[in-house]
Amino acid sequence: MTVEEMKRIKQERGYSLAQLSEYSGVPLGTLQKIFSGETEHPRYATIQALTKVLSEDGEYVPGGKSLVVQEAITYDAAMKRQGDYRLEDYYTQPEERRVELIDGVFYDMSAPTFVHQHILMALSYQVQDFIRRKGGNCVPMFAPVDVRLDCDDRTMLQPDFLILCDRSRIQKWGIMGAPDFCLEIISESTKRKDYIKKLQKYTDAGVREYWIVDPLRKMLVYYNWKDEYMPHMCPLEGKCGVAIYDGELQIDLDAIRDLIQEYPAD
DSSP: OOHHHHHHHHHHHTOOHHHHHHHHOOOHHHHHHHHHTSOSSOOHHHHHHHHHHHSGGGOOOTTSOOHHHHHHHHTOGGGSOTTOOOHHHHTTSOTTOOEEEETTEEEEOOOOOHHHHHHHHHHHHHHHHHHHHHOOSOEEEESSOEEETTSSSSOBBOOSEEEEOOGGGBOSSEEESOOSEEEEEOOTTTHHIIIIIHHHHHHHHTOSEEEEEETTTTEEEEEETTTOOOEEEEESOSEEEOGGGTTOSEEEHHHHHHHHHHSOOO
16 A cells, blocks of 8 residues: 555545554654655555555444554564564564664664764765776665674664675665675764674674774774684774775775764764
8 A cells, every 4th residue: 555545545534643643553753754755665564554554444443442453562562572572573663763683682773973974975985986997796885774684583784884795685675694794883872782792793694894983983993704803903094905805995094084083973
């Protein structure tokens, strides 16, 4: 069911957004964004919940909860404990809430800072320009893109930046399996997750190279699992070669340092 069809049926039945939120279990703020046009592409789970209510057999019965609402309550992610969450819970999160799911645990993702986004843009430009000139199958992407790292239902990550060379892993919803290269730009709120939790997940999943850009300390920590398992640390100065391209792709670290100095990092 399209959003335009939902608008028509909502108007025909005289539902308010508050009623539709109650019947479907979709947060009121999410509905306001969908029906105002602010959210152009709602999550699949959100569309499914609204479709059940607005279809003929989803008619709400005054004075009682419909089966649709009972199901929404029964499987409400808020009723589970950390460690028990699955992809079905990930897809039912409100549109305005960004999370990662790691081994059944939800990790909230705050909005990225200004310098965070500028670093991503600078990195993306350098990598895309290199790939464009050299050709090949590798695809660079930056967040938000869903990565089902372990191909199970307990983990879904959104790396800040990645390079994927096996295009068969690209799905309509995101990426199934490990990218070749992952990069995270850390903040005080994410450093434990990026330095420890994601490091272990990326290692186990078969990511070939992992970079951690630390704007607060103006440092780069990188792991070249293609050739070795020892970490490397260097200040954001000069250039650093990407191992999956045998060092031929050189990232300008001076440009990243200049962005950090120009804008507050956190």
